[in-house]
Amino acid sequence: MTADFRRILIDRATQPYYAAGSFAWHFARGKLRGDPAFFGLLEHGLIPDAGRLIDLGCGQGLLASWLLEARALHESGNWPPHWPAAPKIKEIWGLELMPKDVDRARAALGNRAQFDLGNICTAEFGKTEVAIILDVLHYIDHDAQEGVLRRIHASLPAGGTFITRIGDAAGGLPFHYSNWVDRTVFYLRGHRISRLYCRTLNEWLAVLERNGFRVKPLPMHKGTPFCNVMLVAQAV
Ligand SMILES: C[S@@+](CC[C@H](N)C(=O)[O-])C[C@H]1O[C@@H](n2cnc3c(N)ncnc32)[C@H](O)[C@@H]1O
Numbered sequence: 446m447t448a449d450f451r452r453i454l455i456d457r458a459t460q461p462y463y464a465a466g467s468f469a470w471h472f473a474r475g476k477l478r479g480d481p482a483f484f485g486l487l488e489h490g491l492i493p494d495a496g497r498l499i500d501l502g503c504g505q506g507l508l509a510s511w512l513l514e515a516r517a518l519h520e521s522g523n524w525p526p527h528w529p530a531a532p533k534i535k536e537i538w539g540l541e542l543m544p545k546d547v548d549r550a551r552a553a554l555g556n557r558a559q560f561d562l563g564n565i566c567t568a569e570f571g572k573t574e575v576a577i578i579l580d581v582l583h584y585i586d587h588d589a590q591e592g593v594l595r596r597i598h599a600s601l602p603a604g605g606t607f608i609t610r611i612g613d614a615a616g617g618l619p620f621h622y623s624n625w626v627d628r629t630v631f632y633l634r635g636h637r638i639s640r641l642y643c644r645t646l647n648e649w650l651a652v653l654e655r656n657g658f659r660v661k662p663l664p665m666h667k668g669t670p671f672c673n674v675m676l677v678a679q680a681v
């Protein structure tokens with residue numbers, strides 16, 4: 446059941462990317478098949494039901510597609526009985542720096558989610574119940590990271606959820622390997638980055654705590670050679 450279910454969910458979440466072109470479709474399939482974060486968010490029930498969820502640095506909007514299809518499958522009764530319910534989210538908003546990615550997200554998902562071009566360091570987030578940042582914070586400098594965390598905290602109610610995935614800079618070879626892959630994928634997608642602003646897991650925990658979050662770290666690199674950790678935080 447679960448292997449079949451996994452295939453069905455990947456097929457459904459990638460199918461909308463046909464409309465966004467062959468690169469977008471292949472990229473979506475590769476990412477959803479190979480990155481444990483997407484199933485991990487569901488299997489661990491990390492995302493609560495919410496009126497609004499914001500995905501900062503959303504790329505081509507894969508998380509939105511994933512959550513929409515997960516909920517649709519759940520509602521149709523095709524859902525692993527031992528998994529937590531798929532989150533019910535009324536509104537998903539993705540913010541992304543790269544125009545091509547915003548175009549792909551819009552082409553794939555139309556009005557099922559909203560995608561805007563913008564910089565997470567300066568854009569208004571509005572009020573939200575859930576904020577997610579997957580593999581983005583290390584592209585902006587340390588002061589800017591704190592600024593984003595402060596503004597996310599201000600946009601959440603007490604108890605609101607913030608989830609981010611980071612690489613642990615104390616992770617040795619797997620950490621350096623993931624940075625190399627990161628730079629290569631970015632280069633192939635036509636972006637240039639001069640440096641990455643990483644921290645150790647302990648430094649991430651400290652920076653989140655001093656910006657008003659209670660945090661639970663969850664390793665999220667099963668099946669990959671990386672040392673990524675999902676930080677599941679509650680605004681206090
Ligand atoms: C590794 S990709 C992850 C994309 C998406 N979160 C996912 O998991 O599929 C990082 C994304 O962050 C975006 N990004 C980097 N810096 C940003 C910024 N300052 N504001 C908005 N997006 C940014 C990049 O353009 C890229 O699409």
